[in-house]
Amino acid sequence: MGYTKYSDEELVVLLKKHDHRAFETLVRRHTERFYSCAYRYCHDQEEAEDIVQECFLKIWSKPDLWKSGKGAKFTTWFYRIVSNAAIDKVRARKFHDGDDKIDLLADDNGDAFHVLKQKQEQAEVEDSLDSLPERQKSALILSFYEDLSNKEAAQVMGVGIKAFESLLVRAKGAMRDVMLRKKSDLLSAEGEERYG
Amino acid sequence: MGDRDIKDYMNCCRVPPMRSHLCERILLASRYVDVANQQDFEGFGFRSLLNWIGEGLMIPKPAYAFASVLLVSVLAGTQADISTIMNQQSSIIDPPSYMDVYSSFGTEYQMVGVVEKGDVL
Numbered sequence: 001m002g003y004t005k006y007s008d009e010e011l012v013v014l015l016k017k018h019d020h021r022a023f024e025t026l027v028r029r030h031t032e033r034f035y036s037c038a039y040r041y042c043h044d045q046e047e048a049e050d051i052v053q054e055c056f057l058k059i060w061s062k063p064d065l066w067k068s069g070k071g072a073k074f075t076t077w078f079y080r081i082v083s084n085a086a087i088d089k090v091r092a093r094k095f096h097d098g099d100d101k102i103d104l105l106a107d108d109n110g111d112a113f114h115v116l117k118q119k120q121e122q123a124e125v126e127d128s129l130d131s132l133p134e135r136q137k138s139a140l141i142l143s144f145y146e147d148l149s150n151k152e153a154a155q156v157m158g159v160g161i162k163a164f165e166s167l168l169v170r171a172k173g174a175m176r177d178v179m180l181r182k183k184s185d186l187l188s189a190e191g192e193e194r195y196g
Numbered sequence: 197m198g199d200r201d202i203k204d205y206m207n208c209c210r211v212p213p214m215r216s217h218l219c220e221r222i223l224l225a226s227r228y229v230d231v232a233n234q235q236d237f238e239g240f241g242f243r244s245l246l247n248w249i250g251e252g253l254m255i256p257k258p259a260y261a262f263a264s265v266l267l268v269s270v271l272a273g274t275q276a277d278i279s280t281i282m283n284q285q286s287s288i289i290d291p292p293s294y295m296d297v298y299s300s301f302g303t304e305y306q307m308v309g310v311v312e313k314g315d316v317l
Contacts, residue, residue, distance in 0.1 A: 020226070027222050035214045045212045053222045060226045118208070125209040144206055175202050 004029075008074035015063035023060055030075070031056070034082045040141045041086035042093075043126045051089055055081045079142070079156040087134055128178040136171035143168055 003011065003025040014022035031052055039048035058081065059065060066077065129137050135157070142153040154164035 023226060024223055027219050031219050031222065032214050035218065036211045039211045040209075045215075049215065049218050049221075052218070053225055056222045057225055057229055061229055118210075121208045122210060125206055129206070129209075140206070144203055172199065172202055175206075179202070179205055 009068060009072070012059070012063065012066045012074050013068060015059060015066075023056075026074075027056055030078070033075075034078065037079065037082055037141070037146055038086045040129075040145050041083065041137070042090050043130075047089055047093075048086075051082060051085050055085050073152075076148075076152050076155050079146070079148070079152075080158070083138055083142070083156060087138070090130075124182065128175060128182070131178055132171060132174050135167055136174055139164065139168045139171045140175060 003021050006014070006022070006025065008026065008029070011022040011026050015026075034055065035048050035052045038051040039045065042048055042051065055078065059078070066072075066074070129140065132140070138157060139153065142148045142156055143150070146153075148156065150161055150164055150168070153168075154161045157164060157167075159167070
């Protein structure tokens with residue numbers, strides 16, 4: 001397909017002419033990446049898929065949302081759309097069902113103990129992330145999972161670089177506290193088990 | 197406990213692979229948006245049909261397959277009998293069929309005959 005030669009920014013401009021092939025190229029190029037980002041927020045496969053679909057449909061229906069300013073990057077802008085949509089979804093969800101989360105991660109690996117351990121670890125990390133304030137959680141996701149530079153992550157979050165860096169420091173500190181707390185809980189549980 | 201430890205801790209969290217039909221689903225949904233934005237559907241319950249398809253597309257259920265067949269029929273101008281189709285919700289077709297439909301749909305939208313009046317899905 002000839003459209004693959006176009007940059008994201010060129011494609012998104014073509015959306016304003018209602019160009020289906022431009023849209024298709026963007027969708028095929030970026031769905032996986034933004035699905036992964038959405039999943040980091042909501043920890044739910046179906047919800048993450050819905051979020052990505054809604055966001056793509058949003059730019060299809062309203063391509064004028066994109067403002068091609070100097071150096072504006074489509075992915076940075078779209079990260080912001082996806083992150084905001086994911087945060088809204090998580091806010092709207094009243095209860096967090098950990099069991100569902102574990103079911104969704106079904107693995108065909110035959111080692112049941114290994115799989116269970118992996119699922120428990122995963123659920124624990126997801127709970128830890130969810131226990132952080134929203135903005136700190138976003139900072140960690142964009143920086144650690146999505147590997148964005150501080151500058152880009154700051155743009156996604158709509159803050160200056162300094163503000164983002166200080167947010168990231170607080171987020172890491174909070175995550176460290178959560179990890180230490182879990183470690184200490186684990187040690188006391190083992191102690192109780194050993195000494196009754 | 198440094199950044200490395202935090203990264204290692206967080207990295208044990210995997211993202212389940214994206215399901216392969218997601219791109220097709222999004223593209224199909226964009227066609228739905230196009231159709232739904234046209235205001236010239238009259239009679240035959242097309243408005244409610246489209247709303248219903250839209251709901252199907254927004255909910256991650258096997259109904260996508262079902263909705264896609266309906267959407268294709270609408271785009272192709274086939275007069276699907278909505279009451280018959282609606283009564284067949286229990287026999288929703290499976291994802292591979294959905295993919296087949298989309299593949300054909302993706303070429304020229306010439307899917308006349310996919311859903312015809314009285315068809316049982």
